[in-house]
Amino acid sequence: xxxxxxxxxxxxxxxxxxxxxxxxxxxxxxxxxxxxxxxxxxxxxxxxxxxxxxxxxxxxxxxxxxxxxxxxxxxxxxxxxxxxxxxxxxxxxxxxxxxxxxxxxxxxxxxxxxxxxxxxxxxxxxxxxxxxxxxxxxxxxxxxxxxxxxxxxxxxxxxxxxxxxxxxxxxxxxxxxxxxxxxxxxxxxxxxxxxxxxxxxxxxxxxxxxxxxxxxxxxxxxxxxxxxxxxxxxxxxxxxxxxxxxxxxxxxxxxxxxxxxxxxxxxxxxxxxxxxxxxxxxxxxxxxxxxxxxxxxxxxxxxxxxx
Amino acid sequence: xxxxxxxxxxxxxxxxxxxxxxxxxxxxxxxxxxxxxxxxxxxxxxxxxxxxxxxxxxxxxxxxxxxxxxxxxxxxxxxxxxxxxxxxxxxxxxxxxxxxxxxxxxxxxxxxxxxxxxxxxxxxxxxxxxxxxxxxxxxxxxxxxxxxxxxxxxxxxxxxxxxxxxxxxxxxxxxxxxxxxxxxxxx
Numbered sequence: 001x002x003x004x005x006x007x008x009x010x011x012x013x014x015x016x017x018x019x020x021x022x023x024x025x026x027x028x029x030x031x032x033x034x035x036x037x038x039x040x041x042x043x044x045x046x047x048x049x050x051x052x053x054x055x056x057x058x059x060x061x062x063x064x065x066x067x068x069x070x071x072x073x074x075x076x077x078x079x080x081x082x083x084x085x086x087x088x089x090x091x092x093x094x095x096x097x098x099x100x101x102x103x104x105x106x107x108x109x110x111x112x113x114x115x116x117x118x119x120x121x122x123x124x125x126x127x128x129x130x131x132x133x134x135x136x137x138x139x140x141x142x143x144x145x146x147x148x149x150x151x152x153x154x155x156x157x158x159x160x161x162x163x164x165x166x167x168x169x170x171x172x173x174x175x176x177x178x179x180x181x182x183x184x185x186x187x188x189x190x191x192x193x194x195x196x197x198x199x200x201x202x203x204x205x206x207x208x209x210x211x212x213x214x215x216x217x218x219x220x221x222x223x224x225x226x227x228x229x230x231x232x233x234x235x236x237x238x239x240x241x242x243x244x245x246x247x248x249x250x251x252x253x254x255x256x257x258x259x260x261x262x263x264x265x266x267x268x269x270x271x272x273x274x275x276x277x278x279x280x281x282x283x284x285x286x287x288x289x290x291x292x293x294x295x296x297x298x299x300x301x302x303x304x305x306x307x
Numbered sequence: 308x309x310x311x312x313x314x315x316x317x318x319x320x321x322x323x324x325x326x327x328x329x330x331x332x333x334x335x336x337x338x339x340x341x342x343x344x345x346x347x348x349x350x351x352x353x354x355x356x357x358x359x360x361x362x363x364x365x366x367x368x369x370x371x372x373x374x375x376x377x378x379x380x381x382x383x384x385x386x387x388x389x390x391x392x393x394x395x396x397x398x399x400x401x402x403x404x405x406x407x408x409x410x411x412x413x414x415x416x417x418x419x420x421x422x423x424x425x426x427x428x429x430x431x432x433x434x435x436x437x438x439x440x441x442x443x444x445x446x447x448x449x450x451x452x453x454x455x456x457x458x459x460x461x462x463x464x465x466x467x468x469x470x471x472x473x474x475x476x477x478x479x480x481x482x483x484x485x486x487x488x489x490x491x492x493x494x
Contacts, residue, residue, distance in 0.1 A: 012478045022428040027331040
């Protein structure tokens with residue numbers, strides 16, 4: 001400490017002593033009371049808050065639980081959605097349209113709804129009219145009687161036409177049903193190899209194919225007869241060529257269908273015969289096959305086909 | 308303070324009784340008005356009470372208390388104009404009317420001595436009031452709070468040497484002021 005400080009230091013002490021002798025101002029009593037009351041109230045609150053804090057610490061787990069519970073449902077929904085998505089992605093191939101298997105009923109319905117039903121043509125009506133109605137103008141009948149007879153004839157013709165149409169429609173519907181069944185059988189055959197089918201299934205398929213071939217052949221025959229009649233009745237009309245073409249197309253389609261059915265039938269028969277060599281095939285069934293298929297079967301089974 | 312934080316009210320009462328005078332005079336000397344001093348005084352203790360639960364023993368309670376007070380004072384001074392009360396360190400007011408003749412040889416316990424004492428006190432207060440703010444701050448923290456120079460430096464946010472200088476200047480100014488008003492022999 002410097003000389004100046006030493007000289008000053010006693011002055012500082014004196015001033016300090018002088019100042020200390022002055023200190024007597026105090027805050028007012030009212031302020032003292034106010035502050036002490038505030039401190040007391042705050043102290044009580046602090047005590048309560050300490051207890052609350054201890055209580056909160058004790059039950060801290062419940063708070064964490066409530067946080068988890070708040071997110072319980074959203075998390076569970078998200079997990080479910082994820083699970084479904086994973087399953088769907090893994091099984092996506094099963095939901096492809098190509099792999100869908102139609103039941104015979106569904107295929108039948110599809111065929112019925114999609115295929116147009118052909119109505120009897122005008123020429124057909126005329127042919128029937130001329131052939132069956134036998135309308136000839138009587139030489140001596142009055143006009144009223146003639147009209148009455150004409151009406152009766154027309155009624156008969158219409159009834160027959162309706163019956164034929166219905167029959168044709170029914171036949172067509174049956175054809176479509178069998179076509180649908182054929183479709184199902186063919187799809188089943190394609191999807192599952194015939195050799196891997198159980199024997200019962202093979203027999204069932206064979207029976208189904210037999211019925212289908214019979215029905216289709218009947219349709220073909222009916223169509224052929226219609227065509228022949230049309231040829232006879234309408235050979236000189238203008239639209240006969242187009243009408244005949246349509247018929248031919250239909251016949252051609254039926255023949256192709258029969259051929260496919262025969263192929264499928266033959267395959268099923270071969271497969272079944274491999275598992276059951278003692279199987280004796282019904283001749284009627286054999287006759288449904290083509291000639292070369294019959295010969296092949298004869299060679300395979302050494303069974304004579306009775307013509 | 309920690310005992311008060313635990314809920315012991317008597318601990319606070321003890322603290323309050325110990326420090327209330329010094330803090331009150333600190334504000335009184337700085338502001339020069341009783342009302343204003345009382346307001347700030349009350350605000351500081353409210354803050355002490357509210358911060359009691361979070362109080363941590365990092366320094367002495369006195370240091371913490373006067374740090375709060377000093378910050379509150381600075382905030383207050385920023386909003387009021389005290390330039391007319393701040394005097395340059397080299398300039399000291401002279402009041403001829405306050406001078407008292409020296410060497411009167413009065414008895415210390417006599418009424419005259421008491422009167423002289425009162426007069427001296429009044430002059431000292433006036434001189435303290437006349438000090439620059441930073442010097443007054445350091446002087447009061449030393450005299451009222453009993454803080455050392457190092458702690459004062461921490462409270463006011465200045466370094467040790469600056470605080471020491473401010474204190475030296477404060478005492479010098481007070482000495483000169485008192486000498487001018489009362490004569491050299493008074494100190």
